């Protein structure tokens with residue numbers, strides 16, 4: 331298990347990529363990877379999630395630590411491998427690998443990522459050819475990138491020279507383990523469209539079937555029951571989840587706008603909650619009064635008092651995180667599972683965590699959703 335090269339079947343082909351953003355965006359990249367694998371007859375090798383600014387743990391968390399990989403593989407009828415199955419992350423030897431840089435099509439350098447470091451890989455990149463973009467969108471094309479994994483695409487790429495790896499190795503892209511640095515923005519028709527459209531194949535063919543691990547769902551269910559005052563063996567009541575993404579979203583606000591005016595106000599979320607309640611009553615005939623808020627807002631913030639004053643609840647699961655093998659990863663993971671179990675969901679526009687919540691609530695639960703716009707005062711007025 332110290333060298334991945336010895337753990338791949340010589341007669342099979344594989345595909346991999348690196349995560350290099352927050353947990354949700356890495357999840358979306360890995361779903362795109364699985365799609366690319368399916369359309370190129372390759373086996374996806376999924377890396378751990380990258381270390382991100384949201385989480386202070388410094389150990390690798392694998393796809394299968396959070397999602398039910400066996401169930402996903404069975405639903406989509408496609409094999410799925412994880413890097414943890416082909417290389418030991420503690421004792422793995424340094425190996426070199428030639429990869430394509432898709433990122434360099436739109437940025438000066440290949441995407442930097444913690445993943446090659448944790449996998450002990452010394453990577454030499456070759457920039458993908460110019461034609462691998464959706465021109466009008468200035469983003470990578472999923473299908474054009476995939477064609478580089480075939481003979482014809484590779485010949486047509488008129489190979490640019492590979493760039494030296496950190497250890498000064500110059501290696502052209504590996505044919506057996508087809509590797510792309512960063513594919514989060516890649517689209518089929520337009521930028522970021524693998525999830526957010528009715529045709530989006532990332533969600534439709536794969537993401538929809540990526541369920542959370544049962545042990546985590548059980549933990550989330552227990553926390554929710556405790557929060558709502560329901561006995562362990564009682565039934566979880568229907569509730570509305572509100573995801574207020576704040577914290578680092580501040581950096582997207584124009585400087586001249588005060589932070590509290592840039593974020594959606596509690597009133598704006600309140601209007602959306604009422605809309606969801608009304609639609610649930612009308613469409614499903616249920617009167618949902620329980621509202622659970624999740625947010626990356628600091629626990630010391632006065633916002634939490636304002637939330638409680640509205641009669642909305644929140645769960646402080648720091649306690650669970652201390653004892654759990656996922657450590658601080660557990661916090662966003664439980665929040666995402668809470669979202670996925672709600673019957674009504676109010677998210678924050680532009681947040682991919684909200685986007686996943688919305689898709690799951692609509693399609694797993696037949697629920698009702700809204701999202702709050704922000705970025706200027708009263709941005710969500712409608």
Ligand SMILES: *[C@@H]1O[C@H](CO)[C@@H](O)[C@H](O)[C@H]1NC(C)=O
Nearest residue numbers: 607608611616617618619620
């Ligand atoms: C919904 O439930 C709440 C709390 O029990 C109640 O005050 C309200 O009148 C109910 N609304 C409808 C439309 O039944």
